[in-house]
Amino acid sequence: MKEIGILLALLVCFWAIMKLGRRHGDDSRSARLMKKYKDLTPDLLAQTPDEELVEAVVAHVLAEAAESRKPDPAYTLSKLPQPFTVVYSIWAVCKELAHGDYAALTHTATREMVEHACDGLPVVGSPKTAAALTALAAAYKADEDTAAAEAAFHTAVEEECPLSLCVAYIRDHIPQLMGEELAEETTSEESADGE
Secondary structure: OHHHHHHHHHHHHHHHHHHHHHHHHHOOHHHHHHHHHOOOOHHHHHHOOHHHHHHHHHHHHHHHHHOOOOOOHHHHHHOOOHHHHHHHHHHHHHHHHHHOOHHHHOOOHHHHHHHHHHHHHHHHOOHHHHHHHHHHHHHHHOOOOOHHHHHHHHHHHHHHOHHHHHHHHHHHOHHHHOOHHHHHHHHHHHHHHHO
16 A cells, blocks of 8 residues: 555656646747747748847747657758758758867758758858858868868858848748748749640
């Protein structure tokens, strides 16, 4: 009888810990952003303050990825319009390299984003950062010392501020992010084919 009481007490403690943990997870900033930006609309993006705009796009990608059986932002990006890949890849690579070196980045899922970031950085107006990232990736691949290349990357980031440039890029590409431009082109092509 005493063992059953102990077992019940442990179960209640376990349930309470799980409940508190779940509540804490739901209250995290990341969880709130994912909930807020899961269903993006042009109006929601237009009303989002600049300081949260990049995170809004990233949160949308992560919310979409979380709904799949195998949450994978890279796979999710393949199903979204191209501007999502531009913004997400730049954000992921810049955040990863702000907190660690390139070798550490290669042991994370962000390694899949490096090539996309190299392609996306010039698109947002950050060609020096793109060149520095390309040189850094090449140095690592060639098994060379990457210290100088990493320093050059950080200098380029400080000079060009690619995450700030992403804000203007998002504002200029809201229709493309929403897939509206593609939908209009498809409708126009279908109309032309029907004639």
